Amino acid sequence: MAEVSAGTGAMGSLLGKLTALLSDEYNLLNRVRKEIQFLERELSSMRVLLERLADMEEKLDGLAKGWRDRVRDLSYDIEDCIDRFMDRLGSGDAKPKFMKRTVRRLKTLWARHDIATQIKELRARVMEESERRDRYKLDESYYSATKTVEIDPRIIAIHEEVKGLVAMDGPMKHVIALLMDESTELKVVPIVGSGGLGKTTLAMEVYRKIGSGGDFQCQACVSVSRTLDLVKLLKDILSQTDKDAYKECQSWEKEQLIREIKHILTGKRYFIVIDDVWKEQDWKLVKAAFPDNNNGSRIIATTRIAGVANLCCSISDEQPYQMAPLDDVDSRRLFFQRILYSNDSCPSELEEVSTRILKKCGGLPLAIITFASLLASKTHNKDEWERLQDSIGTGSSFDNDGNLKGMKDILLHSYLDLPHHLKACLLYLCIYPEDSMINIKVLKWKWIAEGFIAAQWGSLDQVAENCFNELVNRNMIQPVYGNYDSSVKYCRVHDMVLDLIISLSDEENFATVLNGRICNSFPNKIRRLSMQSSGKEHKGAVGAIRETKMHIRSLTVFELHKPIVPHLVDFHALRVLDLGDCIWLENKHVKDIGSSRQLRYLRIGHSMITELPCEIGKLQHLETLDLLYCNSLPRLPSTVTQLRKLVRLFVSDYTQLHASGFRSLQALEELGFVETDDPVRFSEEVNESGKCNLRSLRTGGEIAERLFCNSCCTYPCLQVLKIHSGIGMVPRGMTSLENLMTLLIQVTEFDNEGLQVLMGMPSLAHLDLEIRRGAINENLIIGSDGFKLLKVFRFRYSPLRPVVEVKPTGGLRLTFAPGAMQALHCLRLELNPMWIVSDFFADLGVEHLPGLAQLEVKINCYEAAPGRVKALECSIEKATNLLPKCRIHVSRTFENYMFKDDKEWEDVVAKESLVRKGDEKNERVTTKN
Template identity: 55%
Template structure:
């Protein structure tokens, strides 16, 4: 369990610290040892109840109040213990962290009243323990009855299909899979977030094709699988007589499974398993349905991506991701529900209806819910505007019965989350609406707050797991999936954001201050998000001032009222100034008093100097200064930051000599361009044995002898780091040429690197040293020449799964815009070439031709192929392989996604359309391949060849005149 949770507060973290205080090393704490032992013993008993209450959907007012009091008490107690630790000068609650004299401890206790505070906290614990007993709250531990309500999802099972919008495409695609001639059992898993219409689609398919099957059944899975009930439901639908018999006798689950399998033997059956929540549940359920080779079919629906994949374990199975509605279909559905037709909206409601639909984000259930509410209200602008605003505030869920269904669906997903994932999700409420959230920063904030627990110490991996789980459950929306397949940015759907803001305020987990009016604020704010509150909003500043002793996370976005001086923010763990150009040196001069700070990000052009006090931040793990473009250098006191794991700076910032080598906890360094002493910097790098990621472009303009010395020391240090943890190396062309330019410079441990180089790094050819990097997984490289020899160098890298290759004519910027590029003879990937490659990006700039081709058996594991060409070059008549070119994409047997970016610059309409036509016809298995075409620079398309000839002549004339 994580140390800090939304519902449990800091109780788990606190208990660990109290246990440490009771260890032998604290035997001198005689005056308070008895009180601490009582607190530890009593809180451990109470923790059981707090954990149970934190995961209950519905609590009566008294139980909810007691849980909230215990949560706040745990925060206050941890703050007290933390202040004591810091005053001892070590600030850590781990074994071996202090041995102090009686005089030292007695002085601290007397001067700061620690003993008195502990007695006060003990009195509060006693009071809450007695209140727990008076309220009989322990009954929740032994018995947790809950009201059984009709599952709202069941309505879709029995609704008629009238009024369905945009179901034709999903219906036809899934139906084609279900009606294929194959005799093997086929599973089609339909997945996507709650409210997208998965159940509706499944049930409509059932209505259309059920006549083709001898046995049929449709069942819904509860969050906690009741296998006995589910199996009996199936049995009732496929053979009522056998079901009646099993009702009389006591049948075990194994007997039910055997009888269902026996009944289905020899019959063609069609089963719908709706809303599967866990992979383990699917494995159990699937055992009842044999592959009798009669063309049987199963549809499984789920919200969770990993569950959907587990449903499709056989080669013939199919995954279908339920899409959101596009703008046109969203509008059709919205208008049809309100006005009973889908093509007309009163002019005065056009603007506000667009506003409402934006909030719904293409989610059919959200659209239907809100449209149903509006259908019963006056059709005037004021009424609709009020509803649109209430959607933004999350008020419609509570005040309007018509909106309750949406909250119920969202809450169903929320309450299914484990407690630590609830906490991680709620933390996303700190971000403004529609904010693109950098995923890596989010994870480190989770770590800084103490939300992530990793029994074996790998907090980064556990944070990654938590993030992926929230994505899989469709609670977080990826908005920028990198070409490496990793999610770099994410967003929270507006309606999810409204819900988690509401839940966060209810739990006093986090408070959001923006342009909305806040009627009341809690006396102790633990986490605060200030979002464009505007100048003069004194309420926000008052909230910060009165709660600064208790605030653990302060996130400031944009042009807000400046925060008070950073004094007495003793509990602050996360401090994020995002796009705060009002922020100046004066605002952060006392930052050293934020003794618990773990995460600090400053994004302001006004900061030209960091205070030396930053060295007092002994717990700091992340220092992000990438937004401080006018910051000149870093203070020498940074050598004191012994827990700093991430140093991310703007490339203008100078790195002083002697700083890096002292920061032994560093795992990631980014954007190192300028250093005071290059050789010393290179020497210091070798001491950073925990370093995983290094991004540097430090190639100093110095004399050749000194440069050779610098490069040799750098090579030696990087070779040493590769023996330990360095796996991601992003560097410049010059350094890359030195490291990989020839076999004589190959160093022994570079083969362990997994990711290397950046796109702005351009080589003349693929470096020979590449062949030695056996463990390289990710390569992003740009070259000026690429031939069969280069191809074989890359194919010789056995672990490569991601390749982004750009081939660019040397000096291509100098070529005329209306002239074709140089001739490029295509290279061919042979049988079993790039055996493990899954993602391939290939860009050809200012070369004519298709550049690459695939022989039968090439890239057998390839799933995603991205191509970028200029239509003018590929389809022009200046070379032989243009209009008739065939890349052999049909030979890529595992390909599921083909994306072609077509640069339309100065191409004719005919060339662009001809290339698009060829792309769509390249792969025979069109139903299994998703083809995406995207045009770039479409505004530069030329009407025809005659127009291009005129422009070529004008360009020639311009070049001729410029020569004189």
Template identity: 45%
Template sequence: MEVAVSSSDGVMGPLLGKLADLLAGKYGRIRGVRGEILSLQAELTSMHAALKNYTMLEDPDVQVMSWISLLRELAYDTEDCIDKFIRRLGKRGRRGGFKELLRDTTRFLKSLNSRCGIADHIDELKARIKHVKELKDCYKLSEILCSKTEHAAVDPRLCALFAEEAHLVGVEGPRDDLVKWMLKEENSSTKDRKVLSIVGFGGLGKTTLANEVYRKIQGHFDCQVFVSVSQKPYIKNIIKDVISQVPCQDGSTKDTSDWDEKKSIAKLRELLQDKRYLVIVDDIWSTQAWNNIKCAFPYNNCSSRIITTTRIIDVARSCCPGSDDRVYEMAALSDLHSKRLFLKRIFGSEDHCPDMLKESSNEILKKCGGLPLAIISISSLLANRPVVKEEWEKIIRSIGSALENNQSLEGMSKILLLSYNDLPPNLKTCLLYLSVFPEDYVIDRERLVRRWIAEGFISEERGQSQQEVAERYFYELVNKSMVQPEDIGYDGGGQTSLANRQGFIRRLSIQHIDHELAHLLAQEDLSHILQVVRVWKSMI
């Protein structure tokens, strides 16, 4: 759902920029035309502001999505009308100054109804704008936005905390390395507090690895604590959670119900002052959250240890400012470990996979890209399907849609969406644009940022050109583990939703085409496609 919201936001930005350019250019000086442009700009700017608020919703309801769909098509049609106006008017333009332009333009505008119908289109757009605006009030969308409150949800990472060691694959090497590093000063004279920060994309197994290290070394510490931060941390509750896990010397319980943030931090520091503590601070999303939390853990010369996990490289570095601290970047599973985990989950052993499914299993693992969460989720789905090649090939063709529609993959979908939802609207738009490239396609950075600029996704900012802003966006996506600098791909699963789309298709990316998809495409209006990406496989 969030993807639809952000794609709409990406439409509105370029459209408003185009309207601003019209006002600043020669067409904005034409009486009547300027008024129409100003009217469109005012209404669409207001709608764009509302749309930006909706991008902050993690789970927009049906009415919100319906309104957004109408607004998206309205924005596209408005842009088409403006382009047609500029193209037709540009052909009539003369050299010779403003008077000649005005005279020619006036004659042209008088004949718009009969010659190209643009005036009718403008009137229609104005009526649709009014309708969309009225629907927003009718649906009471502003009230929905205000009433959206946090609701208690099951943490999708919960199962990682209780994973059985015997079921894990590929963890032993990193775990043993980190355990050795965490304990290497145990017999030395230096007993400073050290921080290990594990960083990587969602689903790589950061929490699982941190918990495995925790299990191996917890016996070396006076107290052990695990606390999750999440995207919207409530620092006072986090500190109170830690306090509840630290034993009191006199065995008494701690009533923290009326404590504020300052008192909670002071009490925790007091409890930990003379203890060798081990703390896991899981799922940190900002340097500010870490700065608010770290002051609660004192430097007490007891060889204490803190393990943090995050998806953001800059956050990991902020957790580890000292020369004795360590940032550990998670890597995807190797092909061998991926295959072992996948087949073990389905057949109990990699040796029990039928020969007819080996090629299909390799294709599925290629799509999973060494992501443990993806491998576990897809293998769980296949474990409940008939062990026949046709069923596996069906999953290969529809992994993208299966993420949306299959309950067994819901946890994986939510974890992957956490990173996407954390992006600001401008970065969401730029990230979604990567879907126009074929699967396993390595994208040149310069080419990508130029295309972002050409699409109108990038605006100049104070002191920075469009090129500089676009490059900054690229590196922000890298920093947030959303883009791999040398291996950017798209799963190609979106093609199955064509038949359900209302309105026009603007960009079409085809990774695989068969008779069913060809039939769907034959029924679609493809006249408005702005860009077609090459067919990945020829039709069977």
């Protein structure tokens, strides 16, 4: 049972704390013990009924809902009260030694008037709800409810990529034909249709299809949503078109951003997808950033609004592409493909009921997949299917007015069918703005910190991963696949699902969302708060937050344009504090962070913070400290080593860690840093203690060389290793990392000896290898005796060295011998043609990679001769003819730094050679004298 759930509130964690206080070793006073025993008995009974009520949400009357809401709220208040007791007794450390000391001091603390009054009031509230329960006869009314059948929590995500969706080929070809005509003017192709028809899916698949062909020099895909944040959207475009410019733009206003985007796109052929445009004015503001440069640039815009679509059309007589519902044949194919993994096979007894279900779905792909995902979790039984079909209501997904009431009924039923812990996980997504790209790792860590995840088997992280996969499998969350590999790092929530969970969250007071829409009232007690905009509604919110701040458990603040983060004093119940998107944060905003003693998760991102208070060491429950993008922070306070429960610690490359005391972080599993004040001592402390639990490490070359200097330094749990800032050579001790699955390494020098070390790592599945400098005349041969499990290989060799060092002949050669990398799925190469052999691709041997599905080649044109660039592109084309089933993408980088012709390159090389010879001659004369 999770500590916190949507149905039972904080009952799980609360009862655990009450039970711990009742154990014999604490020797409580009799009066205190009786009070706790009463609370424990009554609340245990209430939790059973809460679980039963949560299983039949749609059948509850007003009395039952009111009782449920009050008891759920009561569980939070009692837990907050107990937590405050602990805070006043000491540091909040929950180890047994501390608990014994805490309970001894509880005898005197309990007698204090204010705490005695709180206990008396809470006990009275519990008795009052117990009497209401009997008076309403809730146990008799809802005793016979059937519990929802839980799905195996080890289920894996089976959500397929959009290229496999039914009836997508025709629309794709149509839209591509509209885009890829011969006109050189900027052309906009709008895609219009109601929610759930697959507009975004179509646009994204077209984006992948033609964006991977190398026809466009700049590409970007962004979402507008109902509330336009123009500055954020422009930054998103900039981050995808020019990452170097994006690093400098964090404090820019919209006018400067528009000028920069226009400057980058002028003279280039670009392809942009603008998803989910709701207002004509929004389109006018966004389009102002795109120059019409007569280079054949293209834009796709998706919208539900016909007026917006017509405005988007480049030429007045053009028509938007109108999305249509699926016909009966395609609807059935999609439906049974999801349930039975077959396009057309259906048991005869299910034919009639499936026809009625599909009629309700109305040809909407979202409705079909959602309902099918619901049925896939049930037995293929006619009675069960008819029961679910009847529960949705009458009619199709569209009502007579063209609205989507039926679709909403399907989504609601899918939500009600979720197990308790998954309801809380799904509702939590309402804290994110519409069309957000949600980082899955961050989401899972916050679920854990909130108490939604229970370690029934395996680690909390594994259980959270399976909760995410199950929500994907039920089509409540949409995974976002990488462009050139099958990894899933982000997810999205369809806006119809988001509308549903925001509505449910409001109804159950699960979370309060300030998203730019006028809000006339706020709940008496805000438990979770998401601040997404700095509009007028925040003026009323400030007072509500001030009144209820001691009850807030989660505070997430997104990229607001005004510093309105409330001061953190008196946020005693806070478990989650996410300020990762607040670029204007200053030291004053976090100076009181030490007062939030229950904090489990703390994230601070791009900001002006230069110092964290030493009081951060008081956060004895803190599990995640994420300062990865806090680039202005020069060092962490030494008190961080007092955080005994810290599981994850991430700092930027510019933040220095204190080596002293690091061995005390025994719970640490994930660590990301580059700099430390004493590399020798840090390596010694890590090797002495925390290495047994360490699963993920990101560090610099100097630290890595010391940690993996010999094969005796074993890290049995290490699965992910990222070595930034360069390391001389591949450390031989890395052969001992038997469980390492992901490796990112930047090396100065590399040869076949280093290659053999990497090939000797048996579990490696993802390798990112960058050779940073040095002219290598080496033939690297990858044979069949290593990389047995490698699925993704990224190889980067683009030294930023003087052109005079380039040799007319020779260079790096890489060869995949027969039998090499049999599991490889994705190959990504980043090469400068000046530093590799001229026939690099002719001898590469990509035809020996039977599982290769995706090949990406980036040609680094920095100080490159155009002739060599073109020769490399021709050799790539010849080699890839041997890969008819492989998805291939070739592009150029640093094209602005390429020589205008081969003669210019030859002249520069000749001139620099003379200069160098002169310098060497002068040096010899000086030495002789």
